[in-house]
Amino acid sequence: MQTTQNTFEQFKLNRQLLNAIEEAGYETPTPIQEQAIPLALAGQDILGIAQTGTGKTAAYSLPLLMRIKFAQGQHPRALILAPTRELAMQISEAITQFAKYTDIRIVVLYGGVGPKTQIENVRAGVDIIVATPGRFMDLYFQEEVIVKNLNVMVLDEADKMMDMGFMPQIRKLLEIIPTKRQNMLFSATFSEKVERLSHEFLEFPTRIEVTPQATTAEMVTQRLYEVPNFRTKINLLTSLLRDKETFNRVLIFTRSREVAGLVHQNLLDKVVREDELRVIHANKGQNTRINAMDAFRSGSVRVMVATDVVARGIDITEVSHVINFDVPLIYEDYVHRIGRTGRANQSGEAITFMTIADEYHIKKIENMIRKPIPRAELPADVETEPTPIPERQDMLREIDNQKRKEDPTFLGAFHEKKHSHRPPSKTSSNGGHKRRGLPGRSKRK
Template sequence: MTRVHVLFFIQDIPLSKLQRLQTNGCVRDKRSPRRSSYLHRAKPGVAKPSYLCEMEITSFEDFALNRQLLNAVADAGYTEPTPIQQKAIPVVLGNHDVLGIAQTGTGKTAAYVLPLLMRIKFAQGTAPRALILAPTRELVMQINEAIGQLAVHTDIRHVAIYGGLGPKTQIERLQAGVDIIVATPGRFNDLYRLGEIVTKDLKVMVLDEADKMMDMGFMPQIRAILEVIPRKRQNLLFSATFPDKVERLSSEFLEAPVRIEVTPQASTAQMVEQVIYDVPNFRTKINLLNYLILQESFQRVIVFTRTKTNAENVYKFLARKVIEAGNVRVIHANKGQNTRINSMEAFKEGNVRVLVATDVAARGIDVAEVSHVINFDVPLIYEDYVHRIGRTGRANHTGEAITFVTMAEEYHVAKIEKIIRMTIPRRPIPNEVEQTETPFDEKQDMLREIDEQRRKEDPTFQGAFHEKKNPLAARATKRPVVGRGGATRAKSGSTSGAGSGLKKRSTSGGPKSASRSASANRGGKKPRSGRR
């Protein structure tokens, strides 16, 4: 039971439901400011004042949701709201802009979908009244599925629009009339330019997984969307992490937002045990993965790789050597949309035991009982670590997140540990796992990567093999030779000996140098004595 302190506006709530709110601790607060841009003329029997609420949230009944939504919540098996729902739902119902910082798997989708459905109430007209933007197709489908689950007892219409598929079906759905659009920014802009989306009735805009949108470079598309939607609207921004770029976006996108943070920034799920294996090379990573996958406790596993190439290589190895081909699937950006959807559904339904994925797919995987997440590669976008391991330990289930780390990846692990404010424990590689010798080329690649990391920290650092890489510097240390006219010069081109009055047979030059100089003079070449 959590005691929540929130200040919010009750708007379009029947007085009968207001009385229930008052019995739960809501009292009139005359001192609170009003946001006139969002309040409209009161209707008979409807409450409009601002209320200061101190409520003990024990069930969804405490939010004064309508009966259709409460029935849908019960059908979905939700018994009591999560912390983000406890804090966000009253504020969103009060028509405030919201900046929500919460990990994946904390119920944040329902935290904005429920009050959004409460505001829309029923189907009306043909133009959308709410827009939800998400960075990936998988997340768009997941959000749209959640809306369908919670709006099952209403006639509210919703559609998911995203790339990778032809737009014909999506256009037909839009033309038939829609109340909520869930979209990726790129496809939304495409259909808007075709004249298939009318934005004049939009009252609410949601940015979900805002940090990932920034990482994927969606800011220009988001700004283009902000230019074509009404200025008077409610804005909701949710993010698992809060880096500087998301802070800049929030200042640009939100108006006097209520900040809701249920966990420290970039913290990792409390139900997830994290561990690191120090692994010398790629082949040993494969051997360790082989060993772990065969353990009985690894019931449902997601293996994350940094690149599409590694994802394919890991998938082919597992399908060929470790488990039956039908028990493992791979999803990445090069896979067709239908293939990705089918693989995700098979994994959710338990027909596939192991899913190999790149970070592109990380945000769209919502499976309650993932036993293990294996980071085959350490992510280079450090916040992605939080999102990766957030695939396990969901919905009060425990999980384990395992990360394979080579010496070239230690730099990135240190950065991740700084973000999540903890040191990830290390575990020795089991004796049963063969640790192979690192090939020369792979070792050189790792050393070069380490050099590059050190340069990031120290711009003056010139590399572990600086002398080999800089032959001029190496030659500068060699003995000088006697040049024409008896001047001593270093092979590097140094003129430190020039004009010093040394004889042809100098001690440092040696007899060979002197004889070469003499033969040059015998051939008719006169020593240079200066500019004529």
């Protein structure tokens, strides 16, 4: 029977891998897989620019498994680094699935839990290690990981590693592993930091860019609501989530764990049952986060509130909506957040809430993705709350800071306002309250 052009058969992988690929439900290679797999099989260094959800893991793991073929010795021959525990676990699960008809041994190393079990797994013999940089270096310095046999190294989500400050650990790692090896670096964006890393890490790489940098998934519909304050955001979120049929699997992103907690509590009070809602952030224990993600992936949890700790690398194919309760301050994270929906040829929708202090960031994001985000009218049932004075002042200060970034000579609206009014009298309830705590005022003793 003649093989059709776009199947995994074209890569001449061994039968064990092809059987596992078929069993996993993969039929047609994605663009990144079509381009990267033949190059990786040929032993070339690769620089891959591709957003999340494009099939990067299979693009490097299938050639890696083909190269290793079978278990051998006690020490790892390949290392895959990922920025977060969640992504490391995701990669490990995917590779284990592809390797199910081989005897190749895969161990995942990450922080947040005790190292005892991980050390025992390494001592039992390992062919491929998937790890976060911190935990890998910890076990290396404890002499639990021997690196002399490493001949393939992969950096996944390299831009996120740079954002999270892993560069010193990666540089230290590059000093200790064998110089003769195949290297592959994958990143959703190609920032200056990633470019510098690629020069240090890769040798005459072939660059693959399957989509323009920082573009958003074609299957994702984007929508933006202009909202005045936190309370109105909550009202809008509550209104949307009442439609359970449409909003059937929703990821809500916030900037901080404090806001995530507030959103979680408000949703419990207003619209979502406790058994269909979870919240995860960096303060949550590892097991709690794993259990929450498993429940969300299975569909038993309808709504997940999260910080950007889960914006990348979590492969849940049927997320109906991503809601940016807060606009991300790292603009590439907008792409990673909304990339959680519209995966595996499924359609999805990304909704963003924008206050006046967010307009600056939205313009930067729109420039990055090279298109405007369509605005939408607030639903008729959403009550617009008045903005409390402290919240409004915080937003105005933020706008002043943004203007100073663009123009260092800008003094700020608060500066002008502060010097154009006389100090309030004791009987001025409004004025005195407005001026309390502004920058530059001397403290009363």
